[in-house]
Amino acid sequence: MPFLRCAKKLDRATAPAYSTHTMTIEIKNLALRRGARWLCAGLCLSLAAGSTTVLRGPNGSGKSSFLRAVGGFLPLAEGQILYRDQPLVLEGPERGLNGCWYSHKDGLAAELSAGRSLQLTAALHGRNDELDAVLAADDFAIASFLDCEIRSLSTGQRQRVALSVFCLCTGPDYLWLMDEPDSGLDRQGRAALEALLARQQRAGGYCLLASHSAFSNSFSHRVIDSGQWI
Amino acid sequence: MNGFFLYFTRERLSANARLGDHLAQAAFFVMLASLFPLTVGPAADGLRLIGPAVIWIAALLSALPAFDRLFCDDLRSGWLEQASLSRFSLYSYIAAKLVCWYLFALLPLIVITPLLMIFFMMPLALAPVFVSALALGLGVLVLLGSIAGSLTLGARRAAMLVALLILPLAIPLLVFGVLGCQATVSGDDMSTHFSLLSAFFLFLLVISPPATAAGLRSALEDG
Numbered sequence: 001m002p003f004l005r006c007a008k009k010l011d012r013a014t015a016p017a018y019s020t021h022t023m024t025i026e027i028k029n030l031a032l033r034r035g036a037r038w039l040c041a042g043l044c045l046s047l048a049a050g051s052t053t054v055l056r057g058p059n060g061s062g063k064s065s066f067l068r069a070v071g072g073f074l075p076l077a078e079g080q081i082l083y084r085d086q087p088l089v090l091e092g093p094e095r096g097l098n099g100c101w102y103s104h105k106d107g108l109a110a111e112l113s114a115g116r117s118l119q120l121t122a123a124l125h126g127r128n129d130e131l132d133a134v135l136a137a138d139d140f141a142i143a144s145f146l147d148c149e150i151r152s153l154s155t156g157q158r159q160r161v162a163l164s165v166f167c168l169c170t171g172p173d174y175l176w177l178m179d180e181p182d183s184g185l186d187r188q189g190r191a192a193l194e195a196l197l198a199r200q201q202r203a204g205g206y207c208l209l210a211s212h213s214a215f216s217n218s219f220s221h222r223v224i225d226s227g228q229w230i
Numbered sequence: 231m232n233g234f235f236l237y238f239t240r241e242r243l244s245a246n247a248r249l250g251d252h253l254a255q256a257a258f259f260v261m262l263a264s265l266f267p268l269t270v271g272p273a274a275d276g277l278r279l280i281g282p283a284v285i286w287i288a289a290l291l292s293a294l295p296a297f298d299r300l301f302c303d304d305l306r307s308g309w310l311e312q313a314s315l316s317r318f319s320l321y322s323y324i325a326a327k328l329v330c331w332y333l334f335a336l337l338p339l340i341v342i343t344p345l346l347m348i349f350f351m352m353p354l355a356l357a358p359v360f361v362s363a364l365a366l367g368l369g370v371l372v373l374l375g376s377i378a379g380s381l382t383l384g385a386r387r388a389a390m391l392v393a394l395l396i397l398p399l400a401i402p403l404l405v406f407g408v409l410g411c412q413a414t415v416s417g418d419d420m421s422t423h424f425s426l427l428s429a430f431f432l433f434l435l436v437i438s439p440p441a442t443a444a445g446l447r448s449a450l451e452d453g
Contacts (some may be wrong), residue, residue: 005370105308111247
């Protein structure tokens with residue numbers, strides 16, 4: 001069973017033992033809080049390679065915080081996130097997986113052109129060589145505004161540029177953490193996003209995303225309701 | 231591609247696009263320092279006496295208020311998240327940021343210092359000493375500013391907080407810098423003061439990057 005809620009007051013010694021499959025990210029007995037507010041407690045979840053998990057739930061139910069915790073930004077109040085039986089590290093030379101982060105704060109440089117900004121983000125992931133192929137395929141239809149400054153682009157256009165980075169980063173070494181990647185996209189953009197998610201799945205990569213809208217069945221995904229965490 | 235080089239490229243390109251902001255800072259420096267000869271009067275002895283102190287304080291005051299912007303844009307745009315999830319260490323990001331900030335925001339202040347020495351009737355023969363002392367001093371300042379900038383990330387009125395955090399810590403920097411420059415003007419031995427300034431720089435070179443990284447990580451918690 002991929003997702004189950006443990007009893008709230010389990011300590012590490014009594015936590016149920018899971019078969020730690022080597023290619024699975026195991027989230028064990030996780031508790032998160034923001035200040036005095038608990039967002040979730042005793043959360044157990046496993047993310048298998050080639051699986052897509054969609055978090056859905058009302059505003060403030062802790063979707064973004066959960067993503068931030070998996071990304072290593074938000075410290076865990078309790079519990080562990082394991083990959084290959086080691087705490088998951090996404091940062092620096094000793095990382096276990098490459099983390100790819102998407103949120104409405106897209107990390108593009110406002111003063112630079114879209115193409116240049118994309119190039120820099122691709123270099124950050126060490127995927128500059130594949131950039132030409134991605135630009136040629138142009139899944140997100142960004143060719144027409146590659147020379148424009150990022151600050152002159154609309155929200156949806158910026159989003160397409162930021163999502164194009166993910167085209168470079170498919171495969172079992174990549175964990176995608178996406179916070180509402182579909183919020184500003186039009187119908188074609190959404191279709192491109194779904195195709196991209198399907199590609200990551202076929203490539204055996206990991207994907208965890210938060211979204212308010214339903215995805216089509218063009219790729220298999222499971223939906224977790226973050227409204228029931230507490 | 232090397233992490234430092236990648237981050238530096240991005241910083242350089244962004245800073246180039248915002249060159250006006252940095253040059254305005256240098257213009258403020260010149261104007262602030264030139265108020266003193268205008269108000270104190272043209273007596274060469276008096277000017278020469280206050281000159282080093284005024285130049286150092288003016289450099290400090292014109293460089294300080296900008297430090298709240300050091301990491302602010304990157305937090306707001308989400309680049310900080312990208313950088314901290316990348317294959318490179320966060321330290322290469324911090325190093326590139328500080329080197330670039332030094333080159334774009336502080337180097338103009340250093341370059342323009344000989345002009346201010348003329349305002350204060352100081353012999354230009356002393357310019358190399360002055361310029362290198364100020365270069366070292368602003369190196370110290372950028373390391374202090376990096377800690378303060380990361381700690382105040384996301385705070386309201388960050389500029390004022392940064393100034394309040396840095397000013398007390400910058401007192402040794404000012405004391406040794408100004409004493410050294412005054413010793414140069416009066417022809418005394420200035421090596422003690424500059425050695426202490428260098429020691430302060432090396433000390434900060436060790437503690438500033440981890441402190442900055444900790445500040446950045448805590449800013450990332452809130453997103």
